Amino acid sequence: METFVSSLAQIGALIRKELLALLKEPSSRALMFCPALIQSLLFGYGATYDLVHxxxxxxxxxxxxxxxxxxxxxxxxxxxxxxxxxxxxxxxxxxxxxxxxxxxxxxxxxxxxxxxxxxxxxxxxxxxxxxxxxxxxxxxxxxxxxxxxxxxxxGGVSGVRVERRAWFNPNLESRWNIMPALIGALSMLQTLMIAALSVAREREQGTFDQLLVTPLTPMQILIGKAVPAILIGLMQSTIILVIIRFWFRIPMNGSLGVLYLGLLTFTVASVGVGLSISALSLTMQEAMLYSFLLIMPLMLLSGLLTPVRNMPEVLRIATWANPLRFCTSIVRRVYLEGAGLSDVAIDFIPLLIMGAITLPLAAWLFRNRLS
Amino acid sequence: MSESVPIVVAEGITKTFDAPGGGRLTAVDDVSLSVRAGELTALVGPDGAGKTTLLRMMAGLLKPDTGRLYVLGVDLAKEAQSVQDRIGYMPQRFGLYDDLSVRENLDLYADLHGVPEDARRTRFARLLEMTELARFVDRSAGKLSGGMKQKLGLACTLVRLPDLLLLDEPSVGVDPLSRRELWKIVRQLVDAETLSVIVSTAYMDEAERCAQVFVMNEGKMLAEGVPKAMAEAARGLTFVAQPPPGATARELQARLIDADALIVDAVPSGGAVRFIRQPEADERAVDALLDGIRRQARPEELEDAFMMLLRRHRGDDGAAPPRVALRTPAGGVGEQAVIVVRDLVRKFGDFTAVAGASFEVARGEVFGLLGPNGAGKTTTFRMLCGLLPATSGHLEVAGLNLRTARARARGKIGYVAQKFALYGNLTVRENLEFFGGAYGLRGKVLRERVSAAIEAFGLEAAAVSGILPLGYKQRLAMAAGLLHEPEILFLDEPTSGIDPLARRAFWRTITALAASGVTIVVTTHFMEEAEYCDRIAILDAGRMLALGTPREVKERAGDADGDMNGAFIAIVEHGRVRSGNVLEAAA
Amino acid sequence: MSAFPSSQRAPGFVRRFVALLRKETRQLLRDKSNLAVGLLLPVALILLFGYGLSFDVKNAPIAVVMEDRSPAAREVVEGLRGTEYLAPVFASDMAEAERLMRAHEVDGIVRVPTDFSRRLNTGDARIQLLLNGVDSTSATVIEAYVTGAVGIWAQHRADRAGNKASVGGSVEVMQRVWFNEAGESRWYLVPGLVVLVLTLIGAFLSSMLIAREWERGTLESLFVTPVRPLEIVLSKLVPYLVIGGIDLAMCLVAARFLFRVPIQGSLAVIVTASMLYLTVSLLLGLFISAVTRNQFDASQLAMLASYMPATMLSGFVFDLRNVPAVIRVVAQALPATHFMGLVKTLFLAGNNWPMILRDCGILALYALALVFATRARLQKTLE
Structure with a gap:
């Protein structure tokens, strides 16, 4: 018990340090939160398929x-x-x-x-x-x-009327479709990169050795690096969520608990991907470019802009490795359709598998890329 | 070129920067100087003296806030570019392109300076010969050792003979051999081609070789003159004393340097202690302090005068060594070996970085690891800290085998990395709290230890660590490495680039730590610092060339009373001659 | 001044520029991660855009609930089968259909109520269409198809019954979709791809170039040489123009031969305009790089200031004619928006000289402004 508490305290020190380093300067704080704010407002108005005027x-x-x-x-x-x-x-x-x-x-x-x-x-x-x-x-x-x-x-040529009623989005506004999907996409953009840079930056600045000579185990370092990125990801998600709910007034039908559970699982999976990139990259530049190389296809194959169903078979299979696809699905269904945990459980499985693969992989890479 | 016309003239130049946390920081304060052409001129001073800022202004990279600056007779405020066309400038860290080869780096600068093809061939051949880089022309610059990078940087600034050469601390982090070669090149150019050179340095032996010396401190010009004349300020005040039987030179040095009312400075040297008496101190008081130990007068040197100047201007500020009052680790000083290394080998692919090193370090011992750049010091060091697994051999630290109990062993060691390796954008307190936390300290214990460390090392808790002067960064790194009261402290080139005052303070702390039973393993390029060590090992090309007390090592080199620098070079060169093709491996 | 005659003559612009150019090219070629983003990512994007992205609804699954099994009702439903757009499946009752829709197995439910044929005789029959509105675009399209199919059936029925109902005339829609008669979304996604790829190469890759030199300290050495700041900027531009040119060629080849998107305008104009846009976007990246002096901030800013808006606000998929005026103003300030409009026109509509001149003029102005802004930020000073 004592060793467990002590181990947690060690991780806590690392988390605190990571958060301080990320959020200390006003400019870096701004870089963490303003983009989510500005983009969700801009795209909320700009990203619409609906004809108005x-x-x-x-x-x-x-x-x-x-x-x-x-x-x-x-x-x-x-x-x-x-x-x-x-x-x-x-x-x-x-x-x-x-x-x-x-x-x-x-x-x-x-x-x-x-x-x-x-x-x-x-x-x-x-x-x-x-x-x-x-x-x-x-x-x-x-x-x-x-x-x-x-x-x-x-006076009624046809005599038949089609009465349309739409579930979950009575006026078929495309904003209702796009905005919830942006929660995952916009926060992934930055969290994946924060995670990808976290180790590469320490390596480039020479502090990684100093960290490695402490008694922290690779697993502890991994958790200490993952948690701050996850927290920032969830903060960004919250900002976008608040804008969607209260600025654009898109009604939310599902439970906040299930929604956050989905976002958390997704963020863990994408941070896992980011940390794996980080462990593989020797310089910050590599880490940035490789994560960018990944982010683009992930966004396009997520169903954010065009439905996954319209994709050809091969690509549809490829989307099974895309955390954003399942996040998009979970958020839309929970937010708009009011789906419960049992309805979206199937979407959690790939996310959990991705987290379960990428995080240990990153830890293994930390250990084995040292020499 | 007329001798009477100065090549650089500064008239009351001042340069201020925005201080972090508001206000202005004066880096160069109303400096006027005049540098003669065709000579080697030194700019010396402690950290934060304003040397780099002054050199950058001469290179046209910074504009003075007030005053005028003429270089090569040109007003820099008006025509910086025409000066930049003609001078050579080597910043502290020369901007080599790591992904380009040695030749490509040279070619780039030759093209930019418009060196014609035919002139280039002879010039390159000469530069490559001087820098001994000829065999590495196709190697990428990123894969060169620190000393070679520095030499390549110098070669890049010399692709054509500049009208003025500015060198900013060219020998920081460079081993004695490379340092000697670097100076040989500069010397040759000054003598043969009457090149004008301005060099900033922390090494007084380098300044001593210059025709003219300018001493700066906290942005102000303290003194200028010919080295010999300047040294005279210390005339009659310089002595050397032998420690009493049974005591080490380090202990006597500590006693002397603590008595700052009587003693300006003291350093161990060849088993004895060299010191400078305060001019106004009473001779009898000094003798009382020495407590029966005989002192002998010795000739004064530039360093003595420099230390006197600094002490007078700094007061106690930067000089006071931190009073470390850390708890003695269990065990106390003894003969028991806390580090055991036997037949240690490390290979990277088919390259052998460490080829069978064996040594033991006893508790409370100060053990020095010396060697040229690329000798395998850092690799050995990283293996001792558990950062790198050994290819073969036995490695035991604090009674724990590093193969089997790496994590537990790490809890017992402290590590201060080469260069400042703490988090630059965190404050002093935040850094300490993090490292304490990482070592498993928490709650009240953590708070107390952090406060104690801040107090002991004279740090400012709220200061942002990235912008501290180098000496304070080094203190902070030490404080972070000692928070968990380790049994063994590893220091990798801890004094690289820091000024003499901060170095004295650093070694005073080491002496105190060793006395309290902490085992110290240290690498350094300052050979005179080897004198603080109980024992030293000299490595080259992965092999151990010598092991013993500083005196024993000097005896092996054939001159027990000579200086460590000479002994080091002799041993390494001898070792290289014997093994023939070692240079290949050293790089 | 005469006391120190210069011992050599500084080299001219061309020599310095060539030297820098050689250096930049070597660095580019030795950097795997840069080349991967510069050349591999565009290939991936081309394939993804060409094959992966489509707005075209085909075989959308809908559930049909026949509460009225009269011949008339069957005929209506039969009408839904005739199109490739809809894939109807029969559900036994509404409960089952709703379950299917909740499980996302169908996107809509067509319900023919029990009173359908009875009310058909009185001329006010109803067919209920329930849609999952989450994917609003698909839902709108499905609605249009269902309404259309029902309308056609009703028309046929009226024709068969003789002209007794048509006391007045009726308006018949004769629809022509210019530039893209079949309404294939790939036709406008692929030209948009050109914009995205060039933005990506431009802003993202170049945003790190100057920042990297600041971070590694190489600029300090470079500054104290006869080099001028403008030469540094230009020498970084050229190798990436080549990379961008290769990407452009790949895009055009893929568009023409792989995806069979028509290229109506002249190839020369497309290439010229594209290279102009590439220059603007490279310069934007370099400007960001010179301002931030830090690779992390630079890449983040480049992504936020150029790539994301180019995707979302340039009129790429979201038609700018639908957005509020404020957003339109923001969009018009983006170089990507002007190039997006131009490139789609050049691909699908052909050479429209007033538009070509106007948009190229705007891009040229951006390029000039950015060159000067970057140069102003890249003074030879460390302050």
Whole structure:
């Protein structure tokens, strides 16, 4: 018992020293916490697939009542904002090419006549396909508006209505999807690097030997290096979480306990990866570049930007080695879907395995890379 | 080039920096000087004297806040670049590109200075011959030993003959052999090509060889002159005394240096003690202090005058040795061996760094490990501390076999690494608390030990350790290594780069520790410091060349009364001649 | 001054520059970790972007609950099968369907209620669509497909029933998606990749170059030579321009031959603009490096100031036309945003000279400003 307490106290001294070294200077403190704050605010507003005030232009050659009414419906959704009214078809390419309009609605001169005659009147929709996702969304909105317009015209052509109800995100806002996933991604960016640099820095500054001649065992050093990085990771996660919950007011359905358990498991796994890099690198530069080499693919294969399901088989298998993928899944499901521990238990398994491999690996590397 | 025109003229230059924690720190304070061309000029002074700042200003890397500075007749404030085109400057740590080879480093500087191809061939051949680097031209600079790096740095500044050469402590961390070679090169250039050189140094024997010496302290210029004339300040005050039978020179030296009202300075030398009497001290009081020991007058040297100058200006501040009152480890002084090394071998691949070293160190002994750069000292040291496993041989520290009980053995040793290896951005107290904690101290015991150490070593608890003067960094490192009251203290080049005053204080502490039963193992490049040791071992190319008391070792070298420096060089050279191709291995 | 005639003439700019260039190139070639990030990471990213990232919803699993088993109901559901976008599976009841959705085995539930065919006759039939809104993008797409499929079925049904319902005309959407008719997300992700790779090589690698020399003390020696600060900056730029050029070539080859993304604009313009952007991003890295003088801070700053915004705020995947004005202003301040818009246009739309001139002009201004800012920060002084 006494030796156990003593061993803990030794680790405690190391943790305290690591935290002091990381957070002592105001500038380094700022570097630990400001990026999480600023990025979550910027990306919270900037990272959205939703169309809001999407600019569009009109080429109305008919000038009739029906056209005016249709356009009023388009303007009325709040999704589109008319930025230009074109006089001739030659102007279409100008507004599209220069990113001035996402979409051009071109209404032919016989639009009103055909409608009056009970015929089909074509409405030409020209979309900027340079971002096919937004183009697809805009097309969807126009389709819905036109369907409603048609219904008002002829009294229910179809007679069938699709009633949509969305679970967990009633208005299908993409921010609700992206922001929770950023908790893991943004904190990993820095915690992995802090861990990766922790040993490399001591090695470069010559303090590692001094540390090794103390009675601290490699396991104690490992824990002492891991805990501060984990704490900082969780602090950053908390900052982002607070912004999501209280600034962007995205409602949280799950339990905070399960969420933090997930974040903790994830942070342990990614710190394990970082410390393994650290033990392998001889200089800080190597540690930084190798962790960067890893971070990029981890982010892309995490499901943060595009769904994992859309990836080809090989890459989907590769994501099993990606802690961020499971963190993203856990956070989204717990935060938005209110999933309980039993629902997401399966996502914990790979994270626990990763932690169980990387941390002992790092400890082994500490010991065996000394000579 | 006219002799009468000074090559560097400073008129009342002052340089201040932002002190950490607010305020300004005056590094160079209203300094005026005039350096003659075609001569070797020394700049001496303790840590923080402002030597480096002054040299950097001469190189145009810092701008004086006030005053004017002319180098080569050019006003630096106006045309720094034209001066930089023409001078050579070697900073304390020359910026070699570790990933480039020796030749590529030389080529880079030759290209930058526009040395034409044909001139380059002869120049390089000569530089490589002088620096003895010819066989290593294709080796990357990062893989050279400390001394070789320093020589390569000098060669890089000499790819073309500069109009003025500035050297900032070129011999710090360099072994006596390399140091001698380095000076030989400089000497040759000054004599043969009337090169003007300004060198800052902590070695008084180096300053003594210069035509002109400037002494600085705390940013101020204290004195200037020809070494011989300056030494005269100590005339009639310098003596040497033999310790009484049964006592060591170290103990007598400690007694003398503690009596700072009567004695300016005392150092052990060849079994005796050299000291300087305070000018105003009463002769009878000094004799009373010596307690019947006979003293003999000896010729004064530059170092004596320098020590007097420093003592007068520093007062007790930097000079007072820390009063270490640490608990004596169990056992006390005795004959019992606490370190046993037998047939120790360490190989790196097919390179043998240590080839069968054997020695024992008794409790309370001060044991010195000497050798040129790359001799295997550091490797031996790292094995003793458990940082590196031995390839073969027996290694026992504090009664524990390092193969089987490495962690337990580590709890019984203290280690002070080469260079300052504590956490630079933490305060003194934070560093001590961390190391105490790492050694398993906690709560009240930890707090008390830390406070005691801060008190004993005269440290400032809240000071940020990274910006302490070198001497204080070294004290802090010692304090950290002693917190857990180790039985054995390992010190790797503890005095490298620190000034004479701080070195005296350091050795006073070592003497006290050894008296209280702590075993000390130390490496050093200052050969006169070997005189403090009870026994020394000289290593070269992984082999032990000599082992014994300083006197015995000097006898082996053939001159029992000569200085340690000469003995060291003789033994190493003799050893190399015998083994022929050892140089290869030394690098 | 005449008392000390200079014993030699300082070499000219070209010699010094060549010497520095040789040094930088050697250092680059001997540094494995640098080369790995410079050349391997782009290959990995190219493959990941080309194959791994896709917004295109295909075979999205949806559960179908048939509470009404009338022929009409079956026809509607049959309509959902006809597309490659949806992969319907049948669930016996709502409870099972909801269980499937909670377990993420399906992304949506289509429920045909018991009163479907009865109400169809009165013209107000309903089909319920339940979606998992967490992946809002996929959910929106699924909604569009389901609505579309149901709409087509209804149209057919109306046509079959004769024109008795269509008292008035109807508007028919004729959709044209310019530049990317098939709406493949790869077509815009791959040009964006060019931006990301060049940002990465530029800012991240170069951010360590000057800081490393500060940390290792090599600048102090280098300063006291005839070298000028600007030469140091430029010599660090060139080897990385070459690395970036190789990466650019790999991106273009992969885009054209591996991913078959059309390149409408002229290759020369694409290469010129890319090299200009690469220069800007290298200079940004060098500037950060000169300011921080510390490798760790520099790399962190480079990542935060250049790479992350280039991914998230440059209009790469998130359309800048959708973001609040403040964010748009921030985005417009990024060189990456201008290059992103330009490169997508050059790939998919073709040469648009006013845009080419404007954006290249902006990038050139950035480059100039950064050269001078870096030089100003890299004075020959240790203060």
């Amino acid at each position: 999407a600019p569009y232009a009109v080429l109305d050659l008919s000038g009739g009542r029906a056209a005016t009414e249709l356009l009023a419906r388009v303007d009325g959704t709040g999704v589109f904002v008319r930025t230009a009214t074109l006089a001739s078809p030659t102007r279409i390419s100008d507004v599209i090419d220069d990113y001035d309009a996402l979409m051009v609605l071109s209404i032919p001169s016989d639009f009103q006549d055909r409608l009056d005659a009970g015929q089909r009147a074509p409405l030409q929709v020209i979309l900027d396909g340079r971002n096919s996702s937004t183009a697809g969304l805009a097309a969807g909105y126009v389709g819905t508006i036109v369907a409603e317009f048609n219904a008002s015209l002829g």
